[in-house]
Amino acid sequence: MNIQPYIFFESNCAEAMRFYEKALRGKLEMMVTHAEMPDFDAAKFPPGTAERIMHARLVVDGQVLMASDNGSGMPYDGMKGFTVTLTYPDVAEGKRVFDALAEGGQVRMPFGKTFWAEAFGMTVDRFGTPWMVNAGLSDPTSPN
Structure with missing residues (x-):
């Protein structure tokens, strides 16, 4: 699945x-x-x-x-209630992606070290999509 x-x-x-x-x-x-x-x-x-x-x-x-x-003809309420999460084994690649997504958007949590990952950050890109980027996890298949 x-x-x-x-x-x-x-x-x-x-x-x-x-x-x-x-x-x-x-x-x-x-x-x-x-x-x-x-x-x-x-x-x-x-x-x-x-x-x-x-x-x-x-x-x-x-x-x-x-x-x-949105093609429904109904008002568009924006994106809410979710975040797209990306996980990278390599911190440098995670940082590159985070910086690209954050450009022109709004950083909610700067990309940096956390207790669960070598690096993590949250941003909403210029299109309104919310993202969380994890990098350098001890188990890259786990989101945390």
Whole structure:
């Protein structure tokens, strides 16, 4: 079984996923707009939906992050109630990723030593996605 985060953006999913592809050194395997769906009928969706991302899939070291733009026509309440957590055995790589995600965002906890890991930090990136980055754990398969 895999647990895969699915993030919803207001209208900047494409920009965010391209940023994550670079920052996380992943591979964007799919990014499809609503207009690219088979039998898309713009009359059945709110105005502006056609250009929004219906589905995106980013693969990073065999792990999957999926996302889309809010296309429901309902107000977008932002991202809340979750954090995407990344764990790296190498502190330098964890720091590189943390710094990339934090650029233009808001650092909630600076990247530094903790009692459970050689380094840990929390940030909300410029797209509103909350991240926690662990690095240098004694057991890299454990989040803490």
